[in-house]
Amino acid sequence: MKPTMKPTMKPMLYEDFVPGAAIGEIVLPFEPALARAWQNIFGADAGGGPAEAASMAVVMMMRAYLNVVTPRPPGNVHARQRMRLAGTPRLGERIRTVMSCEHKEIRRERRYVELRAVGTGEGGRPLFDARLSLVWAA
Amino acid sequence: MTNQQAPGAPLFEPDALPPVLAPATLTVTMDAIRAYGELTDDFNPIHLDPAFAATTPMQGVIAHGSMSICLLWQSVQQTLPPRVFDDLDLDIRFVKPVRVGEVLTAGGERMADGGYAVWVRGPDGADRLNGQIRVAG
Numbered sequence: 001m002k003p004t005m006k007p008t009m010k011p012m013l014y015e016d017f018v019p020g021a022a023i024g025e026i027v028l029p030f031e032p033a034l035a036r037a038w039q040n041i042f043g044a045d046a047g048g049g050p051a052e053a054a055s056m057a058v059v060m061m062m063r064a065y066l067n068v069v070t071p072r073p074p075g076n077v078h079a080r081q082r083m084r085l086a087g088t089p090r091l092g093e094r095i096r097t098v099m100s101c102e103h104k105e106i107r108r109e110r111r112y113v114e115l116r117a118v119g120t121g122e123g124g125r126p127l128f129d130a131r132l133s134l135v136w137a138a
Numbered sequence: 139m140t141n142q143q144a145p146g147a148p149l150f151e152p153d154a155l156p157p158v159l160a161p162a163t164l165t166v167t168m169d170a171i172r173a174y175g176e177l178t179d180d181f182n183p184i185h186l187d188p189a190f191a192a193t194t195p196m197q198g199v200i201a202h203g204s205m206s207i208c209l210l211w212q213s214v215q216q217t218l219p220p221r222v223f224d225d226l227d228l229d230i231r232f233v234k235p236v237r238v239g240e241v242l243t244a245g246g247e248r249m250a251d252g253g254y255a256v257w258v259r260g261p262d263g264a265d266r267l268n269g270q271i272r273v274a275g
Contacts, residue, residue, distance in 0.1 A: 037177045041170050042208060046162075050223040051215035055208040062178040062204055074183070075194065078203045078232055085226045 011073040014111040014136045017101040023115070024068040025098040030056050030089040053088035057128040060089065061117045064097035065132060069115065075137035079112075082133075086126040093121045102131060111136040155218075155273075159246040159254060162212035166201050166240050174205045201236035206244070206258040206267050213244040213256075214271065222273040230256065230269030242266065 038055055039047035046052065061083070089095050096119065103114040113136045119127040164170070175181050180202055183190040191199040207230065214222065236242065237260075246256035253272040257265045 034177065037173060038208070041173050041177070041205075042164065042212065046212050046215070049215055050220040051208070051211040054211040054214075054223045054226075058204050058207050058211075059178055062180060062202075066179045080231045081204070081207065081228065082230075083207075083228045085223055085228070088223050 009071065011071045011138065012069060013073065013138050014104065014106075014113065017104050017113050017136075019101050019103050021101055023099040023101060025096060026064050026067050027094055027096045028060055028063055029094045030060075030091055032091065034059060035091060050088060053090070054085060056089040056095075057083065057085060057119060057130075060095045060097055060119050061128065061130045061132070064099055064117050064119075065115060068097075068099045073136070073138035077135040077137075078132065079135050080133035081130070083128055083130040085128050087121065089119075089121060089127060095127065096120050104136075111138075155248050155252060155254075157248045158217075159213045159244075159256065160216035161243050161245045162209055162216060163244075164205075164209045164242045166205075166236055166238060166242060168199070168238050170205075171199070171201050171238065174202050178202065178204065196235055199238055201238070201240075203232040203236075203267065206232075206236060206242060209242055209244040210246075210256055210258055210267075210271075213246065218273065225274035227272040228269070229271075230267045232267050234260070234264055234266050236260065236266050246271070 034056065035047060035052060038052050098118045100116045101113065102116040105112050113134050115132045115134065117130045117132065121127050171185055175185055184194055184196060184200060185202055188199050240260045242258050242260060244258045246254040249255055253270050256271050257268040260266055
């Protein structure tokens with residue numbers, strides 16, 4: 001992981017986000033254990049197919065968000081999710097996800113932060129371009 | 139729908155798309171929520187700690203929103219060919235929390251423009267998430 005913002009122990013607050021600025025990145029492998037964990041939740045019958053693989057794009061996005069944009073204030077709410085899939089992670093593939101701040105605004109006294117997560121596989125293979133819209137707690 | 143197509147050609151003619159997405163279901167247990175937290179590294183106590191969650195505006199434990207997206211992918215998998223996942227746009231909103239013990243159903247209906255209006259609903263028939271997906275066109 002190569003955070004591009006100065007690490008800090010204080011939670012990332014609304015005021016810390018800079019639209020257009022990189023936040024950091026992380027590389028995570030799609031390990032067999034993740035597939036097993038997914039099948040433990042959603043059923044082995046559903047496993048091994050494209051739904052599991054597409055779910056790994058979601059998993060990689062969430063892991064990147066939670067490990068790169070940290071620490072966070074308690075109480076954030078995931079309000080909207082956009083995701084463009086250009087491919088799905090392959091078992092054993094290392095997925096690089098780059099996090100940035102896309103946008104922020106205050107509406108009706110709520111702090112909205114939009115984060116972008118761009119995931120690529122081996123050789124830079126495009127996988128996903130996602131936008132998480134969150135109501136930021138502080 | 140064909141297996142071989144010219145570059146840039148649509149995967150589907152809109153009329154060839156099935157009118158509905160086959161339903162996929164999931165019972166949301168506390169074990170499933172814990173397992174999903176492990177899968178995504180999401181250990182937010184609002185998902186895992188009933189005592190803490192009771193003090194929040196949610197007034198109790200809620201499941202991870204993105205868990206419902208994974209269920210929606212199963213509905214897509216059951217209906218459309220695997221290659222749609224290589225060129226797909228999702229845009230959804232989480233409109234109501236998912237509670238422990240709920241049986242969720244994911245599905246969708248084809249729209250006039252060829253995309254699908256998608257949803258994940260609880261046992262009360264109310265949407266937990268809704269939005270749309272678009273496959274290559």
